[in-house]
Amino acid sequence: MTMPAHRERIIVIGGGIQGCATACFLAKRGQKVTLIEKDHIGRHASGVNAGGVRRLGRDPCEIPLSLAAMDIWNALDEEIGDNADAFHPCFYVKVALDEDGQALGLERVESLRRAGFRHEVWLEESEIRSRLPHLSGRTCGGILVEGDGWAVPWRIVQGFARAAVRHGATLIEGCRVLGLRRDRDGWQVNTSKGTFEGDQVVNCAGAWAAELARLAGEPVFPLSPYAPMLVVTDRRPPILPAVMGVLGHTLSLKQLDTGQFVIGGGVRARADLDKNRGEVAIPELAASMRLATTLFADIANTQIIRCWSGIEGYMPDNLPVIGRGRQPGLVHGFGFSAHGFQLGPAVGEALADLVMGRQPRIPLEAFDPGRFERVA
Amino acid sequence: MTAGSHYDLVIIGAGPAGMAAAIEASEGGLRALILDDQPAPGGQVYRHVLQNAVRREASSYLGGDYWSGQALADAFAASSAELWSQSRVWQITGDREVFFSRHGAAQSVSAGAILIATGAMERPMPLRGWTLPGVMSVGAAQTMLKTNGSGADGAVFAGSGPLFYLTIWQYLQAGLAVRAVVDTAPARMTLAQYWLALPALLQPGLLLKGLRWRAAIRRKTDYFAQATSVAINGEDRVTGLSFTDASGQRQTIPAEHLFIHQGVVPNTSLTMASDLAHRWCPRQLCWHPRTDMFGESSVAGLFVAGDGMGIAGAAAAVSSGRLAAQRIIARARGRALPMAPVWRFLKWRQAAIRPFLDSLFRPPDEWRVPQDDTAIVCRCEALTKADVATAIALGVSGPNQLKGYCRAGMGRCQGRMCALTIQKMIHDHGGLPEDRVGHLRIRPPIRPLTVGELAALANDDAGA
Numbered sequence: 001m002t003m004p005a006h007r008e009r010i011i012v013i014g015g016g017i018q019g020c021a022t023a024c025f026l027a028k029r030g031q032k033v034t035l036i037e038k039d040h041i042g043r044h045a046s047g048v049n050a051g052g053v054r055r056l057g058r059d060p061c062e063i064p065l066s067l068a069a070m071d072i073w074n075a076l077d078e079e080i081g082d083n084a085d086a087f088h089p090c091f092y093v094k095v096a097l098d099e100d101g102q103a104l105g106l107e108r109v110e111s112l113r114r115a116g117f118r119h120e121v122w123l124e125e126s127e128i129r130s131r132l133p134h135l136s137g138r139t140c141g142g143i144l145v146e147g148d149g150w151a152v153p154w155r156i157v158q159g160f161a162r163a164a165v166r167h168g169a170t171l172i173e174g175c176r177v178l179g180l181r182r183d184r185d186g187w188q189v190n191t192s193k194g195t196f197e198g199d200q201v202v203n204c205a206g207a208w209a210a211e212l213a214r215l216a217g218e219p220v221f222p223l224s225p226y227a228p229m230l231v232v233t234d235r236r237p238p239i240l241p242a243v244m245g246v247l248g249h250t251l252s253l254k255q256l257d258t259g260q261f262v263i264g265g266g267v268r269a270r271a272d273l274d275k276n277r278g279e280v281a282i283p284e285l286a287a288s289m290r291l292a293t294t295l296f297a298d299i300a301n302t303q304i305i306r307c308w309s310g311i312e313g314y315m316p317d318n319l320p321v322i323g324r325g326r327q328p329g330l331v332h333g334f335g336f337s338a339h340g341f342q343l344g345p346a347v348g349e350a351l352a353d354l355v356m357g358r359q360p361r362i363p364l365e366a367f368d369p370g371r372f373e374r375v376a
Numbered sequence: 377m378t379a380g381s382h383y384d385l386v387i388i389g390a391g392p393a394g395m396a397a398a399i400e401a402s403e404g405g406l407r408a409l410i411l412d413d414q415p416a417p418g419g420q421v422y423r424h425v426l427q428n429a430v431r432r433e434a435s436s437y438l439g440g441d442y443w444s445g446q447a448l449a450d451a452f453a454a455s456s457a458e459l460w461s462q463s464r465v466w467q468i469t470g471d472r473e474v475f476f477s478r479h480g481a482a483q484s485v486s487a488g489a490i491l492i493a494t495g496a497m498e499r500p501m502p503l504r505g506w507t508l509p510g511v512m513s514v515g516a517a518q519t520m521l522k523t524n525g526s527g528a529d530g531a532v533f534a535g536s537g538p539l540f541y542l543t544i545w546q547y548l549q550a551g552l553a554v555r556a557v558v559d560t561a562p563a564r565m566t567l568a569q570y571w572l573a574l575p576a577l578l579q580p581g582l583l584l585k586g587l588r589w590r591a592a593i594r595r596k597t598d599y600f601a602q603a604t605s606v607a608i609n610g611e612d613r614v615t616g617l618s619f620t621d622a623s624g625q626r627q628t629i630p631a632e633h634l635f636i637h638q639g640v641v642p643n644t645s646l647t648m649a650s651d652l653a654h655r656w657c658p659r660q661l662c663w664h665p666r667t668d669m670f671g672e673s674s675v676a677g678l679f680v681a682g683d684g685m686g687i688a689g690a691a692a693a694v695s696s697g698r699l700a701a702q703r704i705i706a707r708a709r710g711r712a713l714p715m716a717p718v719w720r721f722l723k724w725r726q727a728a729i730r731p732f733l734d735s736l737f738r739p740p741d742e743w744r745v746p747q748d749d750t751a752i753v754c755r756c757e758a759l760t761k762a763d764v765a766t767a768i769a770l771g772v773s774g775p776n777q778l779k780g781y782c783r784a785g786m787g788r789c790q791g792r793m794c795a796l797t798i799q800k801m802i803h804d805h806g807g808l809p810e811d812r813v814g815h816l817r818i819r820p821p822i823r824p825l826t827v828g829e830l831a832a833l834a835n836d837d838a839g840a
Contacts, residue, residue: 040777047780154780174773233827234788263827277651282467282820283475283484286834289827300828305788307819 010355011189011198013177013212016046017341018333019204020160021348026355027167034196035169038176042157044206045312050230050252050264051153052243053342055119056092056145059319061366063117068362069346083159089149094245095128095142101247102140109143119145134239136297150243150254153341180216182327200329200355207313208273209334218325219373222316227271227278227309228338229285230264233302244295251291261299263292271311278309312338322347322367324354331355332369383409385704386474386487388465388646391419392690393682393697394493395448398457400698404705408457409485411476413464417449419495421690423522425449435525437549466821468650472677477825481832489677489704492647493697496640496683500793501743504751505608514637518543527552532617532631534606536561537639537737541589548596556598556629558619561737563601569735576732578725638739642684645790648818656811659734660687663815669720670703671696692726744800754794756787764798768805775799775816791816
């Protein structure tokens with residue numbers, strides 16, 4: 001490669017929400033940052049996910065991060081300006097359809113209360129019905145979080161990328177990492193668009209992060225790529241002012257401001273990292289469709305107009321990897337296992353702290369990159 | 377639920393290619409099933425042919441080519457192949473399971489081999505006003521004529537192409553008044569076209585037929601040749617058509633019903649959604665699935681036949697359907713298919729006229745991308761040329777990234793009505809060759825599928 005080497009202090013790899021938010025916070029704090037992305041900003045899971053912005057149902061060790069992220073979401077225009085209008089706060093309800101679901105929900109609300117978290121509250125059937133009058137199925141109550149909502153994911157990621165650039169970061173798209181090497185002076189990142197040198201590297205490469213870690217000489221990460229699937233329907237009059245789920249099931253259901261329903265949750269197809277392609281397997285979404293029609297009978301007659309998927313990296317414990325790598329000057333933030341979108345802004349802040357040698361304000365022990373090494 | 381039903385061959389589309397393949401396959405001892413979304417076999421070209429046959433006298437205006445479909449449909453009906461009409465195929469998986477909706481529920485069958493014979497569709501024609509009430513495609517006008525013998529008296533036709541002249545001729549034969557014909561094809565042939573006309577002489581019947589149609593149209597209608605800068609007039613509905621005639625004069629003619637056409641392209645919804653490899657055909661200005669000479673695609677066991685693999689007409693579609701079926705039979709019996717060179721020649725022979733027609737009726741650029749900034753490009757999302765151009769100017773790597781900027785191609789038509797236009801606009805903006813700009817990524821379901829129909833699949837699986 002005859003291109004001149006670029007001298008940068010921090011190189012963030014991966015233009016998803018984690019990478020863009022990290023670059024944004026670093027640049028805002030005056031750091032010299034280059035963000036490189038092999039495709040384009042928000043091309044994979046970050047740009048095409050269900051857009052759920054929820055604290056509801058989080059693994060307990062993720063809750064502090066999720067609450068911190070929500071503070072940023074609620075003042076998002078300070079970070080990303082006009083693109084903040086892509087976030088639609090409303091409320092999130094996860095209903096119980098039977099006594100098992102009810103027991104599950106009541107127990108969760110109670111255990112969170114004991115741990116000091118009061119954002120998830122239990123609603124009786126009558127309260128659910130008054131907030132969702134178009135609901136056709138009968139529920140046995142449900143969990144509610146006020147202020148959770150949904151966002152147009154692509155615009156949020158774009159917003160963070162643009163904010164990063166506004167604060168002075170350099171953004172390079174279509175730039176694939178071919179090799180990573182560390183010497184006395186720092187990192188050499190060899191890419192399809194030349195070699196970049198930096199003191200620190202942040203690995204936010206999503207489903208491709210384990211391969212990147214391997215190139216950097218890190219221990220093997222048990223990261224598996226899949227393509228979570230979603231469908232969007234035709235437009236319908238508004239009947240659903242919330243994002244909905246069902247306790248004990250993985251459904252996620254929302255109605256956009258266009259009137260279109262987005263239905264998905266948990267169902268994933270195969271993903272091919274080399275070809276950059278996620279498959280779709282609509283038949284596997286049938287159970288989610290049945291649940292959606294159980295909640296709102298009218299949805300049955302609505303036409304599905306598109307099914308899509310985005311490539312995401314999953315960890316065996318469904319918890320992300322956030323923390324310093326084995327190599328000096330390397331920080332990881334990946335493996336969000338299809339629930340990292342809402343966390344993004346707080347993860348970006350935490351990764352920026354780690355890069356700058358500060359103590360993040362949220363404890364990150366549960367996300368320790370070395371946690372599977374110890375088991376192995 | 378028919379899950380578990382297995383066929384040696386599942387054919388999608390009961391047009392000439394699909395019917396011919398089904399006849400051949402059943403004669404060869406294969407268990408074959410055709411899934412077709414229409415109520416009766418025939419495809420677009422032989423639409424309603426068995427129903428019209430009982431009143432053949434009354435609908436003789438449809439012409440001899442149309443009636444040649446009757447023998448094919450009869451032979452198909454007499455074959456052992458099964459036909460499931462009104463079945464909308466919305467996904468084919470790599471392991472050859474075919475998912476479709478029928479009678480309000482989603483179902484599936486598995487197949488030893490699959491033949492996609494979904495034919496052609498009309499090229500989108502994004503002139504300003506193409507979405508106005510009163511404007512229809514020429515293909516739609518012909519569909520009405522075939523389905524129930526109805527047509528619009530006093531209509532204006534604008535555009536060019538074989539189907540354009542055929543339909544006007546059928547209109548005239550049916551005794552419908554045609555107010556005017558605005559022909560956008562050049563009146564004189566270029567030197568290159570004279571060369572291309574040489575192989576076309578191998579198909580003198582087709583050439584003569586075309587000349588006869590054009591002569592009748594010139595004689596019986598108010599005919600304008602070499603029309604350029606065609607513009608549709610009207611605000612709430614179409615009121616007329618303006619264009620520049622051969623002498624450079626601007627003309628305006630009133631029109632209550634306007635039928636437009638600029639040729640047909642392969643309907644690649646299913647082949648693209650099934651992840652088959654495609655190639656850009658600069659001659660026909662459209663995408664073709666990559667196949668070998670038997671029609672086998674880049675995915676083993678998945679075949680394509682008929683106009684869906686490249687526009688070549690009904691007779692060639694019959695041959696390609698039979699050829700694909702023969703290959704599938706031969707493979708099922710574990711032997712090679714002999715006489716490949718003969719088939720290759722026959723295939724070329726049946727499409728000998730195509731390069732000439734493709735050149736003569738190449739759609740003008742002004743019909744591929746509208747000249748008017750206010751013209752709708754993406755109908756589903758109601759985006760104008762200016763909307764799309766603004767998004768392209770932000771710097772997009774291709775149509776998939778463009779979706780994020782302006783939602784072009786994200787509506788229920790899955791890009792059928794805008795993908796070729798968007799691709800050309802991105803090409804015009806950045807100079808990237810069209811084959812590298814690429815087509816919008818097509819995702820299943822490619823045919824209408826309701827949430828309830830898909831939910832039915834879960835019910836049945838649970839009971840299975």
